[in-house]
Amino acid sequence: MSKYRSQIVELLHHNQHQYLSGQKIAEQLMISRTAVWKTIEQMKQQGFIIDSIQNKGHKLKSYPAEWDADIIQLVTRQSAYFKQQYVFKEVTSTQAVAKEKVLDNDRPFIVISEVQTAGKGRFNRQWDSQGDKGLWMSLVFSDEIPLYKITTFNLFISLAVARTIRSVSGAKAEVKWPNDIYINDYKCCGFLTEISGHANAIQQIICGIGINLNHQQADFPAELQHKATSIKEMTGETVDRYAFLDSLLSEIEHAYQQFLTHDFSDIKAEYKMYSNIWNRSLQYTEGTRKVTGQAVDILDDGRLVVRDEAGSIHHFISADIEI
Amino acid sequence: MSKYRSQIVELLHHNQHQYLSGQKIAEQLMISRTAVWKTIEQMKQQGFIIDSIQNKGHKLKSYPAEWDADIIQLVTRQSAYFKQQYVFKEVTSTQAVAKEKVLDNDRPFIVISEVQTAGKGRFNRQWDSQGDKGLWMSLVFSDEIPLYKITTFNLFISLAVARTIRSVSGAKAEVKWPNDIYINDYKCCGFLTEISGHANAIQQIICGIGINLNHQQADFPAELQHKATSIKEMTGETVDRYAFLDSLLSEIEHAYQQFLTHDFSDIKAEYKMYSNIWNRSLQYTEGTRKVTGQAVDILDDGRLVVRDEAGSIHHFISADIEI
Numbered sequence: 001m002s003k004y005r006s007q008i009v010e011l012l013h014h015n016q017h018q019y020l021s022g023q024k025i026a027e028q029l030m031i032s033r034t035a036v037w038k039t040i041e042q043m044k045q046q047g048f049i050i051d052s053i054q055n056k057g058h059k060l061k062s063y064p065a066e067w068d069a070d071i072i073q074l075v076t077r078q079s080a081y082f083k084q085q086y087v088f089k090e091v092t093s094t095q096a097v098a099k100e101k102v103l104d105n106d107r108p109f110i111v112i113s114e115v116q117t118a119g120k121g122r123f124n125r126q127w128d129s130q131g132d133k134g135l136w137m138s139l140v141f142s143d144e145i146p147l148y149k150i151t152t153f154n155l156f157i158s159l160a161v162a163r164t165i166r167s168v169s170g171a172k173a174e175v176k177w178p179n180d181i182y183i184n185d186y187k188c189c190g191f192l193t194e195i196s197g198h199a200n201a202i203q204q205i206i207c208g209i210g211i212n213l214n215h216q217q218a219d220f221p222a223e224l225q226h227k228a229t230s231i232k233e234m235t236g237e238t239v240d241r242y243a244f245l246d247s248l249l250s251e252i253e254h255a256y257q258q259f260l261t262h263d264f265s266d267i268k269a270e271y272k273m274y275s276n277i278w279n280r281s282l283q284y285t286e287g288t289r290k291v292t293g294q295a296v297d298i299l300d301d302g303r304l305v306v307r308d309e310a311g312s313i314h315h316f317i318s319a320d321i322e323i
Numbered sequence: 324m325s326k327y328r329s330q331i332v333e334l335l336h337h338n339q340h341q342y343l344s345g346q347k348i349a350e351q352l353m354i355s356r357t358a359v360w361k362t363i364e365q366m367k368q369q370g371f372i373i374d375s376i377q378n379k380g381h382k383l384k385s386y387p388a389e390w391d392a393d394i395i396q397l398v399t400r401q402s403a404y405f406k407q408q409y410v411f412k413e414v415t416s417t418q419a420v421a422k423e424k425v426l427d428n429d430r431p432f433i434v435i436s437e438v439q440t441a442g443k444g445r446f447n448r449q450w451d452s453q454g455d456k457g458l459w460m461s462l463v464f465s466d467e468i469p470l471y472k473i474t475t476f477n478l479f480i481s482l483a484v485a486r487t488i489r490s491v492s493g494a495k496a497e498v499k500w501p502n503d504i505y506i507n508d509y510k511c512c513g514f515l516t517e518i519s520g521h522a523n524a525i526q527q528i529i530c531g532i533g534i535n536l537n538h539q540q541a542d543f544p545a546e547l548q549h550k551a552t553s554i555k556e557m558t559g560e561t562v563d564r565y566a567f568l569d570s571l572l573s574e575i576e577h578a579y580q581q582f583l584t585h586d587f588s589d590i591k592a593e594y595k596m597y598s599n600i601w602n603r604s605l606q607y608t609e610g611t612r613k614v615t616g617q618a619v620d621i622l623d624d625g626r627l628v629v630r631d632e633a634g635s636i637h638h639f640i641s642a643d644i645e646i
Contacts (some may be wrong), residue, residue: 099426103419147470154522178522192521199477199501199516200641318523 004031008039009070012050012060021057063242065132066114075246076110081253082139084109092118095192095208098138102196102204105140110249112137119210121190128224133215135241135248141205141256150202151317152264152302154179154193155271157207160255161189162274164248165211171234174276177295177304178318181211182276185323186229188212211248213239265300272298277321281309286319325362327354332366332393335373335383344380386565388455389437398569399433404576405462407432415441418515418531421461425519425527428463433572435460442533444513451547456538458564458571464528464579473525474640475587475625477502477516478594480530483578484512485597487571488534494557497599500618500627501641504534505599508646509552511535534571536562588623595621600644604632609642 007029011020022040026033040058044050047064063071069087076085084107091097094111096118101109116136119127158175165173171183181189189211197203215230231239258267272278277295284291284306293308304316325331330352334343345363349356363381367373370387386394392410399408407430414420417434419441424432439459442450481498488496494506504512512534520526538553554562581590595601600618607614607629616631627639 096426100423103422147473150470150522194519194521196517196519198518199473 004029004035004039005043006070006073008036009043009048009068010074012048012058013071013074016060019051019053019057019059024057067112067132067241071242072112072245075242076249078246079249079253081141081256082108082110082249086111088113090115090117092116093120093208094136094138095120095194095206098140098206098208099194102140102206106142106204108142109140110137111140112245116210120208121192121210127190127210128221128228130219132241133219133230134213135209135211135245137245138206138208139252141207142203143260145197145202145205145260147197147200147202148301149259150193150195150205152300153205153207153259154191155264155298155302156255156259156267157191157193157209157252159267159271159274160251161191161209161211161248164244164251165189165231167251168244168247169231169235169237169239171231173274175271175274176276176321176323177298178302182323183229183231183234185276186234187227188229188231188234211244213241213244263300264298264302268298268300276323283322284314284316284319285322286316289314291316325358325365327352327358327362328366329393329396331359331362332391333397335381336394336397339383342374342376342380342382347380390435390455390564394565395435395568398565399572401569402572402576404464404579405431405433405572409434411436413438413440415439416443416531417459417461418443418517418529421463421529421531422517425463425529429465429527431465432463433460434463435568439533443531444515444533450513450533451544451551453542455564456542456553457536458532458534458568460568461529461531462575464530465526466583468520468525468528468583470520470523470525471624472582473516473518473528475623476528476530476582477514478587478621478625479578479582479590480514480516480532480575482590482594482597483574484514484532484534484571487567487574488512488554490574491567491570492554492558492560492562494554496597498594498597499599499644499646500621501625505646506552506554506557508599509557510550511552511554511557534567536564536567586623587621587625591621591623599646606645607637607639607642608645609639612637614639614642 008025011025022033022036025036040050049061051059051061067087072085072087076082091113093116094113098111113136115130119136121127158179161181162173162175165171174182176182179191180187191207191209194206195202212230214232216233217225220228281292281294291306291308291314293306295304296307297305306314308314331348334348345356345359348359363373372384374382374384390410395408395410399405414436416439417436421434436459438453442459444450481502484504485496485498488494497505499505502514503510514530514532517529518525535553537555539556540548543551604615604617614629614631614637616629618627619630620628629637631637
């Protein structure tokens, strides 16, 4: 791969409104026009659509369908928090890769993969994450955090994901306590939060997120049809993965700072407005405990309060809820 | 290495009171006498002292100075909890190895190394762990444990280590809150507890323990002299590492079961009797906070209560205490 690729990607990315001449690119990067031309030809082969017109120059029209590490770097470079990213074509799961990398990386970072061959959700459930339809990534947060705080982490992150989907697509994303995002009662996102630390504090949070962006119903495996959806299926419009990633990272960073400096009680009112479990009778399962009832509140430590049909009150830490 | 080695080690280990003939060993293992003889010669080269007398047979007199994986397996096989062990001649730290192994091993296991080239204590402090003088190991516990419980884990483990030292050597080991063991105000053991899990529960506890068994004062680096000690230095008697490991594992397993099923309040009285910080003015440092005062209690969640010289009360989660 050309060593000027990332710089040329950056120049074209920032000049999508105009044509940039090969001469100008060459001068700016202090390289030969031949090197510019070769790199741009290579980029075209890799899926970049670049309009190249003699005597005018080059203009970036669209990105490759597959995640491109150079463009992801342009996106994450905006991040005040995540300073490193790893981009893969295929991994077992971004979570497994992230957990390996935290062993010798104590800074915040991101792992993104085009395909996961063994993506997992909570309860070790398989998460279907093929191809270029979605966003499969793990975010590693690295701060010393009191143990008691972590039980509300998922609630802050859910809100960030739902806000992003609403602002990018207009779809009315709702949070399903504790860590799923639904649109019209179909699931479009789930995430899994793992931690590492010592006996008195958490040091790293490894949060794996899967979001269905551009699936059609037929893309889901049979057992998920009529349960899963994508943003595109709900809005009819293709989601630009880079723009989505960009918005998501800034919402998540904002939510994470809130998580560090505030208590859940400070965002509870907003969280409850985004939630899709009120005023309906649902089945709650936690371990061997099964309760049918209505959610009535969320405690400040993140536990859900459910009133069963006989009027008894139950508290859940991380129940599975059937919708 | 002979594939019959572990079986021959086991036979000799269990028959240390008598001579076992090569013929008898061969029959029992259904192998040739030549194979027995070859394996025993090999074991002698590896440091086993075996008394071999013609027409009588073989008798195990002593073990190699270095940890032997087959003997460690005989010890850990007694364990109801730890079902796997990894024995190394040299690693950076058993903790680093254990943290790698937990990524694809969700059962409880033990990592032991003869030498650690980069052993670490709390606050990333170097832990001197050369040669065959001590026991450097990491224990990986694997159970779903509520987050709130973990803050008292170190207290249960300290008690187990102190009990072991007392019962094996007679030395009056004392616990120094939260995770050191002292004899006569010299440190002989420290440990480091790390955790991994998800947002609602801890799934694995990785506890690295370093215990000075047979050091002499000159074995410690200059900066630790007059601070560190070993059991042998205090009692004058060499500690048998296998016997010590055996006792330690059974004490720790007992303490761990207590930890799972009881609250700290149930062992608090005993813990306090083993503790060496009462009735003396000490300096407590936690982050940037420094307090000189007397410890007066331990709360049920493991926090230490200190009264400073002006009579004010301070709570510590994991202070460093200068003794």
